[in-house]
Amino acid sequence: xxxxxxxxxxxxxxxxxxxxxxxxxxxxxxxxxxxxxxxxxxxxxxxxxxxxxxxxxxxxxxxxxxxxxxxxxxxxxxxxxxxxxxxxxxxxxxxxxxxxxxxxxxxxxxxxxxxxxxxxxxxxxxxxxxxxxxxxxxxxxxxxxxxxxxxxxxxxxxxxxxxxxxxxxxxxxxxxxxxxxxxxxxxxxxxxxxxxxxxxxxxxxxxxxxxxxxxxxxxxxxxxxxxxxxxxxxxxxxxxxxxxxxxxxxxxxxxxxxxxxxxxxxxxxxxxxxxxxxxxxxxxxxxxxxxxxxxxxxxxxxxxxxxxxxxxxxxxxxxxxxxxxxxxxxxx
Numbered sequence: 001x002x003x004x005x006x007x008x009x010x011x012x013x014x015x016x017x018x019x020x021x022x023x024x025x026x027x028x029x030x031x032x033x034x035x036x037x038x039x040x041x042x043x044x045x046x047x048x049x050x051x052x053x054x055x056x057x058x059x060x061x062x063x064x065x066x067x068x069x070x071x072x073x074x075x076x077x078x079x080x081x082x083x084x085x086x087x088x089x090x091x092x093x094x095x096x097x098x099x100x101x102x103x104x105x106x107x108x109x110x111x112x113x114x115x116x117x118x119x120x121x122x123x124x125x126x127x128x129x130x131x132x133x134x135x136x137x138x139x140x141x142x143x144x145x146x147x148x149x150x151x152x153x154x155x156x157x158x159x160x161x162x163x164x165x166x167x168x169x170x171x172x173x174x175x176x177x178x179x180x181x182x183x184x185x186x187x188x189x190x191x192x193x194x195x196x197x198x199x200x201x202x203x204x205x206x207x208x209x210x211x212x213x214x215x216x217x218x219x220x221x222x223x224x225x226x227x228x229x230x231x232x233x234x235x236x237x238x239x240x241x242x243x244x245x246x247x248x249x250x251x252x253x254x255x256x257x258x259x260x261x262x263x264x265x266x267x268x269x270x271x272x273x274x275x276x277x278x279x280x281x282x283x284x285x286x287x288x289x290x291x292x293x294x295x296x297x298x299x300x301x302x303x304x305x306x307x308x309x310x311x312x313x314x315x316x317x318x319x320x321x322x323x324x325x326x327x328x329x330x331x332x
Contacts (some may be wrong), residue, residue, distance in 0.1 A: 027054040032061045041122040042089045084331035088114045091121040118316040121250030127258045129153040131310020142269040157244035160188045163209045165231045185252035
């Protein structure tokens with residue numbers, strides 16, 4: 001059966017199924033997402049809107065074969081067949097920043113049944129600065145505030161912001177071949193540093209960013225006005241020098257910036273707790289029992305970060321919920 005016909009049948013099936021339900025039954029709205037990790041995130045978005053009249057079922061766009069990814073959701077499955085009973089929930093990537101300058105960006109921003117993260121991806125929101133201490137607590141069961149995540153990510157964002165503006169300019173003007181997302185991710189990787197003295201990593205990062213900015217300025221000497229215009233437009237969209245980390249490539253932030261920090265912080269917090277047990281245990285048996293109990297309570301850092309929902313206070317998350325609320329007001 002042709003894909004287009006299957007899409008129509010899918011959409012009509014959900015509408016018909018809801019129409020056949022008795023008035024006492026809850027309406028089901030299917031929300032298609034990109035990957036397995038996205039299911040928990042979009043469940044955290046949609047759950048507050050469920051009531052005795054409707055509920056959401058979050059799923060991957062699978063038929064006879066496994067399919068994942070944004071294009072699968074937008075192109076091969078949903079396209080223009082979405083409706084009040086079938087929505088698409090995707091990462092914004094750069095589509096939000098491109099503001100309709102590409103076909104995909106236009107679809108993500110203008111289709112009333114497509115919802116996006118505003119931040120680059122769910123990974124960025126999982127790395128929301130004010131929630132990272134809680135991740136450390138979940139992993140180590142130690143509430144010592146050893147590292148100031150908010151201050152570091154503020155400095156990190158302010159440092160990379162000038163280059164980030166160039167990156168958005170490159171993609172809006174179809175010059176990305178001269179400065180790709182891969183190039184951007186490589187430059188804004190802060191590298192190794194001490195959690196007790198992170199400033200040298202910021203200084204090193206600033207040098208790398210400045211070098212690349214100068215290169216781009218020399219390569220595009222007539223670009224000053226366009227650069228300033230994009231910078232102002234980004235601020236209008238809610239991107240500031242202080243929150244830029246939420247809008248860079250998500251997996252690069254997750255793997256190259258946040259995970260290395262969390263590994264160092266959590267290792268130190270574990271050592272603190274283990275040292276405390278060693279000091280305070282009255283005898284060998286108590287020490288062995290306490291150490292075993294503590295070590296069995298420890299959690300995996302990556303998994304806890306993936307399950308982090310501390311982003312609920314982020315403005316980006318609030319924007320998503322406002323979009324869902326607006327959709328429901330018109331669709332129900």
